Amino acid sequence: MNGFKTAMLLSALTALLMVLGYTFGGSGGALIALIAAAGMNFFTYWNADKIVLRMHDAREVDAASAPEFYGMVADLARNAGLPMPKVYIVETDAPNAFATGRNPENAAVAATTGLLRMLSREEVAAVMAHELGHVRNRDTLVMTMVATIAGAISMIANFGLLFGGNRGNGGHAMAGILAVVMAPFAAMIVQMAISRTREYGADRAGAEISGNPAALASALAKISGAAQRIPNPVVERNPAAAQLYIVPVGLSELFSTHPKTEKRIAALQAMQGGITPASAPARRPSALDPLNRNR
Template identity: 45%
Template sequence: MNAFRTTALMAALIVLFALIGRALAGPGGMLVALLVAVGLNAFSYWFSASIVLKVHGAEPVSADEAPELYAMVDRLRQRADLPMPQVCIIASDQPNAFATGRNPAHGVVAVTTGILQQLTDEELEGVIAHELAHIKNRDILTSSVAATLAAAITLLARFGIFFDRGDRDGVFTSLLMLILAPLAAVMIQMAISRSREYAADREGARIAQNPMGLAHALQRLEAGAARYAMPQAQESTSHLFIVNPFSGALSGLRSLFSTHPATEERVARLEEMARDGSYRA
């Protein structure tokens, strides 16, 4: 199912990229955009994870450099029956985390310095288990590909204003693409992000054997995102994080296009798991 989802995402983004190319520069532009999109798909499969890590300044750490964090990840990944992922730390006061990598054998768990300082061990275990669930569910390739290609679509649309087709319709089309293309990319991200967050919450609660640790963590992370900015974060990669790093700035219509489900709903579902004991199944 996840392989199908990734393939469908790649196909959707190729079509979107090609349509933008046609709207901006006619049939020739469509062909060029199509070739570029295919190349980006291949590139994103192999290198999207390393790009995401570099963009956010995530530095790998060893067991000697971060013994408590490394031991926690190792303990939980054994419980999840996963290979040991690479562990990275992002220098940011905002408490947050994400997972990336093209498959479980190349998985990466990245956490901020803020999350290490502000969460209890029980809460941090819940967050780490959630990220390991993304790796176990093979969400991470889909997320990384979406981040790379959505950023490319947004960039192409922004360049569209420079495509001069010599008529008023061409200018109108360029302006329309500037508005609609990034919106379409966000809609694709939303389609894959909200459902996978609920699934990762459920599986993470089972891995940690403690739904309330993750529930309390989500509440504190939501408050932390509102209090602390993360300069390294990008709109095109916000769906990778356990909570939206821009959630503190989301209001009105922008909140409708958030790539994450409401924290209150996520917490309510985890509380229900705690009550009915389904996390032990």
């Protein structure tokens, strides 16, 4: 099913690029946009995870540099029946987490230092189980490609307005302005169509992997408000990155790529008692570990 979603996503975003190309350069511009889109799709398929991690200045950690956090992810990955993903920490006060990678064999999960400081150990485990749920459900390819390609569409639209909208032709200038407004909006519609249902699936998978839907519900409640209050520089630069996170950032409900957090919490609370608890991850304290702190 996700292969079909990916194909539909690429087709929709390629069409948006061609519309932009035609708006600013006629049939020749549309052809150039098609060629550029083909190259972009190929490059993004193989490199979207690297782009996303670099976008966040994510720092890879291992069993030596962050033993408790890394060990927690390792235990959860075993519970999920997944290969061990790469593990990253993002230095920012904004509490959030995301997963990336084109398949479970090439996956990575990341958490911010703000999230690690804010949540209890059980809540962090539940959040990371949610991200591993995205990996198991093979959502990560769609998520990372949307973030990179939709961001490129916004950038191209603004570039076209700057260099293609001042040709003395009022109709063409107006079309250019409309393209700048509508192309990012259309890309956001594509994001929302794919993103909202997948969050419920990852919540359920995360509850099964961690065995603790109540902890995931509690984590969502804690970080959803803080994620709106605390600035996120990555999303400010590239709004398309917002759909990567476990909770929405800086978007109204109308334009959010996620269901309402209250609905997700209610669904998780309804699961309580119906989830078989997973084995508790062993505690691995270390003075270097972001999770090793007094509570």
